[in-house]
Amino acid sequence: MSLPTISRVPASGLLRSIRDLRWLLRSIAPLATPRRALTQMGYRRPGQPREDKPPWWRVKFDLSKGLKGMKRHFTLLKEEFFAQFIGPMGKPIIEHMLEQNQVLWEFRGPHSLQEWTISCDREIGGKSEIYLKVGRNNETCLLYGTLCSDPPKDGETRYSGYCTMRAKQPLASFDRKRYHDWSSFNTLHLRIRGDGRPWMINVIAETYYTHQKDDMYSYFLYTRGGPYWQDVKIPFSKFFLAHRGRVQDDQHELWLDKINAIGFTLGDKADGPFQLEIDFIGVCKDYAHTEDFAYEKYKRNPEV
Amino acid sequence: MAPFVYSTLIISLGLGTTTTFASTHWYLAWMGIEINTLAIIPLMTQNHNPRAIEATTKYFFAQATASATLLFAAVSNAFLTGEWDILQINHPLTSTLTTLALAMKIGLAPLHSWMPEVMQGLNLLTGLILSTWQKLAPFCLIYQIQPDNPNVFITLGLLSVIVGGWGGFNQVQLRKILAYSSIAHLGWMILILPFSPPLTLLALFTYLMMTFSLFSSFMLVRTTHINSLSTSWAKIPTLTACVPLILLSLGGLPPLTGFLPKWLILQELTKQDLAPIATLAALSSLFSLYFYLRLSYTMTLTMPPNNPAGTLPWRLNPQHNTLPLALTATTTIFLLPITPTILALFTS
Numbered sequence: 080m081s082l083p084t085i086s087r088v089p090a091s092g093l094l095r096s097i098r099d100l101r102w103l104l105r106s107i108a109p110l111a112t113p114r115r116a117l118t119q120m121g122y123r124r125p126g127q128p129r130e131d132k133p134p135w136w137r138v139k140f141d142l143s144k145g146l147k148g149m150k151r152h153f154t155l156l157k158e159e160f161f162a163q164f165i166g167p168m169g170k171p172i173i174e175h176m177l178e179q180n181q182v183l184w185e186f187r188g189p190h191s192l193q194e195w196t197i198s199c200d201r202e203i204g205g206k207s208e209i210y211l212k213v214g215r216n217n218e219t220c221l222l223y224g225t226l227c228s229d230p231p232k233d234g235e236t237r238y239s240g241y242c243t244m245r246a247k248q249p250l251a252s253f254d255r256k257r258y259h260d261w262s263s264f265n266t267l268h269l270r271i272r273g274d275g276r277p278w279m280i281n282v283i284a285e286t287y288y289t290h291q292k293d294d295m296y297s298y299f300l301y302t303r304g305g306p307y308w309q310d311v312k313i314p315f316s317k318f319f320l321a322h323r324g325r326v327q328d329d330q331h332e333l334w335l336d337k338i339n340a341i342g343f344t345l346g347d348k349a350d351g352p353f354q355l356e357i358d359f360i361g362v363c364k365d366y367a368h369t370e371d372f373a374y375e376k377y378k379r380n381p382e383v
Numbered sequence: 384m385a386p387f388v389y390s391t392l393i394i395s396l397g398l399g400t401t402t403t404f405a406s407t408h409w410y411l412a413w414m415g416i417e418i419n420t421l422a423i424i425p426l427m428t429q430n431h432n433p434r435a436i437e438a439t440t441k442y443f444f445a446q447a448t449a450s451a452t453l454l455f456a457a458v459s460n461a462f463l464t465g466e467w468d469i470l471q472i473n474h475p476l477t478s479t480l481t482t483l484a485l486a487m488k489i490g491l492a493p494l495h496s497w498m499p500e501v502m503q504g505l506n507l508l509t510g511l512i513l514s515t516w517q518k519l520a521p522f523c524l525i526y527q528i529q530p531d532n533p534n535v536f537i538t539l540g541l542l543s544v545i546v547g548g549w550g551g552f553n554q555v556q557l558r559k560i561l562a563y564s565s566i567a568h569l570g571w572m573i574l575i576l577p578f579s580p581p582l583t584l585l586a587l588f589t590y591l592m593m594t595f596s597l598f599s600s601f602m603l604v605r606t607t608h609i610n611s612l613s614t615s616w617a618k619i620p621t622l623t624a625c626v627p628l629i630l631l632s633l634g635g636l637p638p639l640t641g642f643l644p645k646w647l648i649l650q651e652l653t654k655q656d657l658a659p660i661a662t663l664a665a666l667s668s669l670f671s672l673y674f675y676l677r678l679s680y681t682m683t684l685t686m687p688p689n690n691p692a693g694t695l696p697w698r699l700n701p702q703h704n705t706l707p708l709a710l711t712a713t714t715t716i717f718l719l720p721i722t723p724t725i726l727a728l729f730t731s
Contacts, residue, residue, distance in 0.1 A: 163552075163553055166553060167553040167554060167555045168553075168555075172555075172609075172677060175555050175609060175610060176609065176610060176613060176681055176685065178610075260555075262555075262556065262607075262608050262610075263555075263608060263610040284433065285433075286433050286437075287433060287436065287437035287440065288436075291433055294433070329431050331430065331431055331432040332432065334432060334433070334434045336434070336503065336556065337434075364610075366614070376431075
């Protein structure tokens with residue numbers, strides 16, 4: 080499409096008499112596509128009205144909820160205080176010395192699903208669906224749904240088609256962040272049963288700066304379709320750094336002392352139903368695995 | 384890091400400390416400390432991982448705050464007394480402010496909270512420089528402040544000994560344990576400073592030797608977690624036998640070298656009619672001894688739960704130069720019998 084020619088612009092002397100220049104500008108150059116600020120929290124679908132409510136209007140104040148919350152938080156605080164007398168992180172030191180395996184998430188009942196959150200591109204206007212339920216005999220969890228790669232028709236989104244499940248951030252008393260300390264271990268151990276689709280495992284570590292909040296360390300999880308369970312062991316040295324889904328040039332190993340969450344993402348562009356059954360997620364120490372980091376740390380400005 | 388850049392930074396570290404040592408004017412001393420801070424920042428960030436960047440940022444904030452406070456105290460002293468000389472800091476307000484600024488520089492309680500997090504984000508070599516070399520310049524200045532009222536030093540010292548012991552109690556990360564150990568030892572040094580500065584120097588040099596040997600040992604074994612200490616017997620058996628002695632020396636047990644400064648400090652405190660403070664300090668050092676013993680137990684007195692036959696590593700010749708470790712480990716373990724010589728050296 081060609082730009083309008085300059086001859087359509089009125090003479091400069093007339094411009095001073097024009098108060099409303101918007102009609103003039105519209106004909107000369109197209110409006111810039113609005114871009115979201117990087118620090119803007121959350122996503123507002125195009126066409127959705129902005130929320131003009133002040134924050135205190137969005138909170139529902141309830142005395143009984145407040146009292147229950149206070150009781151829960153003070154109970155957690157008391158447990159944390161007395162856990163210090165047992166040992167580091169509430170475990171005796173002998174356990175720290177002897178542990179080689181630790182099961183972190185074990186799906187044994189509906190209560191275990193409270194620690195997880197699921198999401199798909201339906202939030203941005205897509206057509207995928209995702210559900211999480213307890214498996215047969217309350218022994219596993221089943222993540223299932225339908226993947227659809229059709230992008231939402233909002234004129235802005237070009238790609239779509241993802242489903243994800245992520246563990247919630249563990250919280251201490253008064254909603255302080257608590258971290259998983261996996262520094263005694265070097266391998267992620269999962270027992271899963273899939274349908275042959277390739278998944279992505281994401282580990283989210285604690286960061287310091289705001290611009291690092293979308294950093295995650297990812298690796299692939301190839302599932303075998305079929306009735307047999309799959310024991311997957313992925314060393315943490317294999318995880319690579321990605322930011323907002325883009326693999327970074329400057330790679331470094333995953334530091335295991337402050338882990339926030341782990342997640343599974345499906346985005347293989349194969350539309351249709353999917354299923355993933357998980358028995359447990361744990362970590363283990365493989366003494367035979369001595370690799371620090373699997374990828375080369377390239378120098379970005381090498382000396383010539 | 385390019386060798387030229389690395390050597391420039393190391394030389395800058397040396398320059399900063401030497402400048403502070405050689406200065407009598409507050410501006411020059413402050414400049415030396417700033418050179419030190421700025422020179423170690425790139426060393427801390429040479430690994431581009433988020434924890435190192437976080438550690439560097441926290442270190443920079445803490446040190447910048449302390450430097451600003453120090454400069455403010457020096458300028459205030461010049462305003463109030465007209466003196467820029469380091470030895471002439473006589474006004475009680477400026478003397479206290481200077482002490483607190485330098486306490487934050489070296490990580491004394493209650494201004495210590497940056498220390499464990501910063502140490503945790505660094506590799507062992509940079510942590511060693513932070514624990515040893517970076518303490519020298521601020522200590523040189525603290526040594527020259529002669530307060531009339533020793534209460535500030537006693538409070539800082541006692542708090543540091545208690546916090547250093549209590550904080551390291553439930554740690555499994557070796558770098559954090561070493562950070563709390565550093566805080567506790569600095570507490571001992573500051574405690575005796577108003578009464579006997581030579582003992583502070585003795586405690587400082589002993590601490591530097593012991594910390595150097597411990598850091599070097601952990602670097603050789605390549606371990607940063609208490610769990611991985613248990614496999615060190617398969618890598619370097621001799622070191623596995625020596626490290627408990629180094630740890631117990633840090634804990635202040637006779638007949639090892641670490642007992643010497645603690646003994647003399649307790650003796651001096653008792654002579655100054657501060658027996659309750661001496662008792663508190665001695666009891667608080669038991670906390671530190673507890674986690675040193677825990678490290679010794681894990682490293683030497685237990686076998687790891689893995690199958691040793693399947694995972695014995697190759698015993699290759701070490702690529703690092705082990706002579707400094709050998710020398711410092713020897714002095715850490717065997718120096719107590721020559722106490723009179725050492726005393727004569729420091730008190731003459």
